[in-house]
Amino acid sequence: MIKRTAQTTWTKPAGGPVTGKPIARPNRTAEVQAYFPEFVRGLAVSMRHFFKNTKEMMLGQKPDPVLESLEEGVTTICYPEERRPYPERFRGIHRLTLRDDGSPRCVACLCCSTACPAQCISIEAAEYPPGDSKRGYERYPKTFVIDELRCIFCGFCVEACPCDAIRMDTGIHAVPYDSRDQFIYRKDLLMEFSGRDGSRKSANPRHEPGDPTHPGLSRDHMEH
Numbered sequence: 459m460i461k462r463t464a465q466t467t468w469t470k471p472a473g474g475p476v477t478g479k480p481i482a483r484p485n486r487t488a489e490v491q492a493y494f495p496e497f498v499r500g501l502a503v504s505m506r507h508f509f510k511n512t513k514e515m516m517l518g519q520k521p522d523p524v525l526e527s528l529e530e531g532v533t534t535i536c537y538p539e540e541r542r543p544y545p546e547r548f549r550g551i552h553r554l555t556l557r558d559d560g561s562p563r564c565v566a567c568l569c570c571s572t573a574c575p576a577q578c579i580s581i582e583a584a585e586y587p588p589g590d591s592k593r594g595y596e597r598y599p600k601t602f603v604i605d606e607l608r609c610i611f612c613g614f615c616v617e618a619c620p621c622d623a624i625r626m627d628t629g630i631h632a633v634p635y636d637s638r639d640q641f642i643y644r645k646d647l648l649m650e651f652s653g654r655d656g657s658r659k660s661a662n663p664r665h666e667p668g669d670p671t672h673p674g675l676s677r678d679h680m681e682h
């Protein structure tokens with residue numbers, strides 16, 4: 459049986475008795491406890507400013523903010539009927555650029571989804587079918603999905619893409635849909651969008667596989 463001593467790990471070291479430091483309680487009078495005097499004081503301050511501003515506006519010493527907003531030349535617009543032109547570098551919703559044959563330029567390298575800090579890009583890669591000139595050189599996205607509601611429009615995906623396959627130059631801002639599913643943009647929709655110049659292709663000068671000017675390995679090098 460453990461014999462309890464005067465000094466165990468559960469007691470203070472030997473010394474004088476523990477003394478607390480007294481803290482003076484605030485003297486809360488009935489006036490301090492009640493809200494009413496402060497309420498009256500706040501109302502008095504508001505009314506003083508109200509009458510002072512009204513008097514100065516009526517004497518013409520101060521512009522009336524209501525009338526001022528109705529004067530001509532004030533820079534307000536009737537959104538959404540009128541819209542300001544977006545700046546050239548505005549990041550609109552994404553699009554996937556196309557090759558000359560209408561196929562996606564994306565090679566499903568997953569660089570964009572890896573760079574995406576919001577993890578809102580999902581890609582499933584696939585091989586081109588036998589006989590296709592691109593088979594063996596590169597893959598294509600069987601599915602390519604972007605959750606536009608999760609996207610923070612940072613543009614990292616565009617920066618990361620080595621093929622100029624994804625862009626944010628549509629000039630379109632996200633549409634306020636009423637269902638969560640409508641913010642899931644899939645490959646076919648992303649390939650439908652065009653850039654501000656109306657083009658859906660990429661001006662990327664990258665040579666295509668099978669092209670005689672293609673700088674990569676030819677199929678002759680496949681055999682040893």
Ligand code: SF4
Pocket residue numbers: 570573574575576577578579604608609610611612613614615616
């Ligand atoms: S813009 Fe940013 S958050 Fe949106 S998909 Fe691209 S990398 Fe992700």
Ligand code: SF4
Pocket residue numbers: 563564565566567568569570571581618619620621622623624
């Ligand atoms: S869009 Fe670009 S970065 Fe993303 S998977 Fe396709 S080729 Fe790679």
